Structures are given as structure tokens and as C-alpha cells.
Amino acid sequence: MERKVVVYGGGLIGSGWAAAFLLGGIDVTVYDISGGCLENTRARMRVLLERVSRMAPEAVPAEQVETYLRRVHYTCDAEEAVTGAAFIQENGPERLQVKQGMIETIERYNSSAVIATSTSGQRVTEIAANAKHPERILAGHPFNPVHLMPLVELCGGEKTSGEAVEKAYRLYSEIGKMPIVLKKECKGFVGNRLQAALNREVQDLVARGVCSVEDADRAVTYGLGMRLGLIGPHMVFELAGGEGGIAACLTKFEVSKELLADLAAWDVRPKEYYQMAVEGARAELAARPREMGDTHGGLEEFRDAGLLTLLKYHGLLKKWEGD
Numbered sequence: 001m002e003r004k005v006v007v008y009g010g011g012l013i014g015s016g017w018a019a020a021f022l023l024g025g026i027d028v029t030v031y032d033i034s035g036g037c038l039e040n041t042r043a044r045m046r047v048l049l050e051r052v053s054r055m056a057p058e059a060v061p062a063e064q065v066e067t068y069l070r071r072v073h074y075t076c077d078a079e080e081a082v083t084g085a086a087f088i089q090e091n092g093p094e095r096l097q098v099k100q101g102m103i104e105t106i107e108r109y110n111s112s113a114v115i116a117t118s119t120s121g122q123r124v125t126e127i128a129a130n131a132k133h134p135e136r137i138l139a140g141h142p143f144n145p146v147h148l149m150p151l152v153e154l155c156g157g158e159k160t161s162g163e164a165v166e167k168a169y170r171l172y173s174e175i176g177k178m179p180i181v182l183k184k185e186c187k188g189f190v191g192n193r194l195q196a197a198l199n200r201e202v203q204d205l206v207a208r209g210v211c212s213v214e215d216a217d218r219a220v221t222y223g224l225g226m227r228l229g230l231i232g233p234h235m236v237f238e239l240a241g242g243e244g245g246i247a248a249c250l251t252k253f254e255v256s257k258e259l260l261a262d263l264a265a266w267d268v269r270p271k272e273y274y275q276m277a278v279e280g281a282r283a284e285l286a287a288r289p290r291e292m293g294d295t296h297g298g299l300e301e302f303r304d305a306g307l308l309t310l311l312k313y314h315g316l317l318k319k320w321e322g323d
Contacts, residue, residue: 004084005171006031006113008102009091010041010074013118016146017089018072019048023060023147024175027071031081038074045069048147051301056308059317082110087171089140090117099127107132114164114171116140116154120192123185124157134159140168141189148307150178150316153189176316198224204264206280207273213280214287229310 003026007018010032018041021028032038049068053060060068075081082088088110092102099122106115115137117127128134138156143149152172156165165181172179182189188196202216211219227236234246241249286294293299311317 003086004029006081006085006088007091008081008088008106010038011091012044013142013144013146014089014091015041015044015048016144017091017118017142019045019052019147020142020175020177021089022049022068022071023052024177026175027073029073029075029081029085031075031078034076038076042072042074045072048145051304052147052308055305056312056317059308078105079109082106082113085110085113087167088113088115090115092117094119094121096122096126100130103127103131103137112136114138114167116168118142120189121187123187124155124160125185126157128157128159135161136164138164138168139189140172141191143191145304145307148304148311150176150311150314151191152177152179153182153191154179155182155185155189157185178316200264200266203269203273203277204266206276207270213277214284217284230313 005021005026005028007014007021007028007030010018010030014030014032018028018030022045030038030041032041046065046069049060049065053062053065088106090099090102090106092099099117099119103115106113111133113136117124117137117139118141119127119139120141124137124139128137131137134157138154138160141153141155143151154165154168154172156162169179169181180190186193198220202220205211206213206216231239237246237249240253241247244251285296285299288294288299290298291302293302308317
């Protein structure tokens with residue numbers, strides 16, 4: 001493709017974005033503030049691509065890993081990085097002043113590129129408040145691991161143009177992502193809010209002694225998660241209603257007032273949960289079969305293998321075929 005794509009900030013999220021663009025067939029320039037940071041990015045990129053190649057060789061054959069890695073240009077020079085860029089994925093720390101400063105630097109050398117921020121907690125309107133061209137700034141909020149998770153949440157600010165959102169949507173779609181567009185700014189976006197609601201109830205159930213850390217994880221992994229990872233909540237309703245679909249489901253089934261009243265509603269995490277979670281997670285991890293990940297690194301590998309299987313099931317893996 002004849003467009004310059006820049007990953008501005010090469011940490012955990014930036015490395016994932018760089019890998020995602022590569023796997024989608026787009027060469028990428030990675031900028032970070034020091035050679036040490038870029039060396040970490042370079043090492044992380046190799047790990048990510050070699051793992052995909054090992055687990056899904058049909059996507060990245062082993063002999064192509066080095067070819068992919070050579071398609072990344074690394075620089076500590078902001079001017080070199082963004083000059084001539086058509087799309088910039090910003091991955092700075094979740095601090096408003098830092099992100100505003102990064103936008104200022106980018107605009108010093110580029111006045112036309114779409115700038116997508118990976119923010120998960122800042123409003124685009126505030127990030128772009130001091131920008132010369134706020135119309136080209138939007139959120140492109142990914143899910144971790146970025147190179148495997150298809151979801152990207154797009155959200156504009158008060159001055160973001162429809163053209164910028166459309167360009168970002170097209171680019172993300174081209175690299176195999178499944179973008180959604182928020183109709184208005186919303187703190188935490190969609191995915192994080194859904195996750196927060198589930199996590200609050202999980203933490204409350206553990207803190208109240210209703211279930212163990214491991215059993216809470218099992219309830220999600222082998223219950224809700226299996227269905228939600230395939231069809232999503234509204235399509236679950238559609239099937240739950242039988243021939244009548246979601247209309248029959250919503251008519252026949254209603255969450256009782258008693259259950260709703262008993263759901264977690266706190267806004268400060270129960271103090272007792274911290275130690276229970278740390279000890280419970282440590283025990284759960286150690287008790288896992290080795291092939292399912294009984295260490296942090298092993299668990300990451302097990303997760304990625306499962307995600308690649310789901311991506312194949314959804315027909316998304318084939319979009320990663322290289323040149």
C-alpha cells in the first residue's frame with residue numbers, strides 16, 4: 001500500500017499495533033523517545049510474530065517472519081516519523097497533558113494525517129482541545145492483545161470530521177479489524193464499560209465469599225464467555241427466544257427485581273477483595289495444567305492460541321495473508 005502508517009509510541013499497545021498493521025499487509029514506522037524503548041519494541045515484535053507463526057503458520061509461515069520484521073522502520077526522530085504520514089496511531093500514556101503534547105509535536109511536522117489515539121479513558125474533545133486541526137483526531141481504542149483482538153472502538157470528538165472517522169474505519173477494516181463507531185463520546189467506551197460491569201459483580205461475589213476466584217473464572221470461561229465469544233449478547237437473546245427470537249425472549253424473560261437489587265452497586269472495590277484475588281489467582285495459575293499455562297508467560301501463550309482458533313472460526317485469520 002502506498003500510504004505511510006506510523007505507530008507513535010512503541011510500548012505494549014504500540015508493539016501490538018505495529019504487529020497488527022504488518023499482519024494486515026501494511027509497512028509501518030514506529031516512533032519512540034529512545035533507542036532503548038525501540039529495542040524493547042523490536043524484541044516484542046519478534047516474540048509476537050514468531051508466536052503467530054508457530055501457532056498459525058497458514059497466516060505467517062516461519063520463513064516469512066524475517067520479511068515481516070524488515071518491513072518496520074524504527075526512529076527516535078519525531079519529524080522523520082510523521083512527515084508524509086497518512087495515518088498515525090498514537091499510544092502515549094493515559095495522561096491528558098502528555099497526549100496533548102504528543103499531538104502538538106505531531107502537528108509541528110504533519111498537518112494532514114488522521115491521528116487515532118489509543119486512549120481508553122480520555123475524551124477525544126479534551127485530547128484535541130489545543131490542536132490546530134482537531135477535525136482529524138479521533139479515538140482508535142483497541143483491545144489487548146492488539147495484534148489478535150479484532151475489536152477497535154472509533155469515537156470522534158466535538159470537532160472530529162466524518163471523513164477522518166471513515167478513513168480510520170476503512171484502514172482498520174483492511175487489516176482485519178472489526179471496528180465499531182460510537183455515536184457520541186462515552187467514558188470508557190463500550191467494551192470497557194461492559195467489562196467493568198462484569199468485573200464489579202465478579203469481585204463482589206468473591207469478596208462476599210459466594211465463590212472462589214477460580215470458580216468465578218470458570219463461570220465466565222465455560223459459561224458466558226463461550227457464547228459471547230461467538231455471537232454476542234443480542235444474538236444470545238435471539239436464540240434464547242426460540243422461534244420467536246429476541247422479541248419472545250424479552251417478553252418471556254425478565255430479570256427479577258430481587259436479583260437486580262442484590263447486584264453489586266459499590267463504587268469503591270471491597271477492601272478484602274485485593275488479598276483474596278491475589279492469593280486466589282496465584283493458586284489458580286499454579287493449579288492449571290502446564291499445557292494450559294501454569295505461568296504468566298504460559299498463560300499468555302494459551303490465550304493467544306485460543307484467540308487464533310476463534311479468529312479462524314470467525315473467518316478473520318485469512319485477512320492476514322502477506323504479500
